[in-house]
Amino acid sequence: MLPFNFDYYRPKTLTEAVELFQYFQHQGKHPYFFSGGTELITLGRIDLSYADVVIDIKEIAECKVMGYDGNYLVLGSTLTLTQIEEGNYYPLLSKTSSEIADHTARGKITLGGNICGQIFYREAVLPFLLADSQMVIVGPEGVKVEYINAIFQQTLQLKGGEVLTQIATEKKYIDAPFISIKRRQQWETGYPLITLAALKIDGEIRLAFSGLCPFPFRSSEVEGILNQTDVPAETRIMSAMDFLPQPILHDIEGSDKYRLFVLKNLLHELLETFNSY
Structure with a gap:
């Protein structure tokens, strides 16, 4: 109650x-x-x-769409994470969303609710940050379309009375090689320590994180360093970690030092997976 x-x-x-x-x-x-x-x-x-x-708003038609409009995949904000996973239009999003909460909760948690929520994990936003997706927002001033990396700054910057209705993602990002890794302190149970999502597009790695800081983020500085393939992997990783946003989370799930330890191993796994050693 x-x-x-x-x-x-x-x-x-x-x-x-x-x-x-x-x-x-x-x-x-x-x-x-x-x-x-x-x-x-x-x-x-x-x-x-x-x-x-x-x-x-969950039964409003525009918020329930799922499919292609020309070269863009359009997903409505009131689709549940279970519907996203079962539709599997965007495999990176499906993989990332499939590990949020538990099966019962995913049947109620919506795409827009996860992205716009207060809980700091919000993993569903990561694939869209990587794909420069476009956010369709409706408010008192009508309909507007904004690139996510312009309007998502720790949270989605909505004005009073505005609501996220759809997200459009270009097909080239949908088809790109990807990885999604979630690390927990207690194996497959409990809240995550860190979730990493990554795409390789036009020969370069894009990556975004949840659980490392009190907000999800993508960092162009970190990406720039990790894509310097003429530099040894260990050097790139240590340099990239100097450009992380602050603060690093320190809570009951794990200390800031432990999170950085886990991150370092994740970045090694990332580079090895994409053959960027």
Whole structure:
């Protein structure tokens, strides 16, 4: 049970959803766009999330699309992680999403909910950061399309009343060689220490991380160093680790020093997999 009550609305269109959000915001209330609801329930129980108006968008048609539009794969934000995995349109995303939470939870967690959530892992964003995907956002000013690396800065930078509706990814990234590795402190159980996702595109490695810092990220500086194939692998790895964002997480799952130890091994595995030693 949640420790607060809320009014529930289920608009049929995105326009109606945005108008409801604006109306209740102007009334001094705290509206919340809802698709899977797992985070509102989880964090609401411990007083880290609150809403007195819930606007459910999960059945709006534009938010449920999954398929190609020309040369772009378009995925709706209210698709569940289970639907993403079963559809398997983007194998790197399927692999990364298949290891989020457990099977039951993945049937409720949505793509948009994971990307826009407060929990710092948010692994589903990593494949899109690597692919320069485009985010389709609807808000009071209408529809806008933004490249993810321009609008995702630790979190997706949405304005009040804006909602992520779709993500479009060019096919060349979908077909690129990839790896996705998740390391946990306790083998296959518990929260992850670090998740690494990587693509090799146009002969160069792109990589993004979750669990290393309090936010998911992709670093052009780290990529630039690791792609210097004329430099020994160990030298590249040690140099790249000097350019990591800060702070490095230090919590019950693992210390900052242990995370860096795990990261070093992951980077060796990455370079070996892509034959960049």
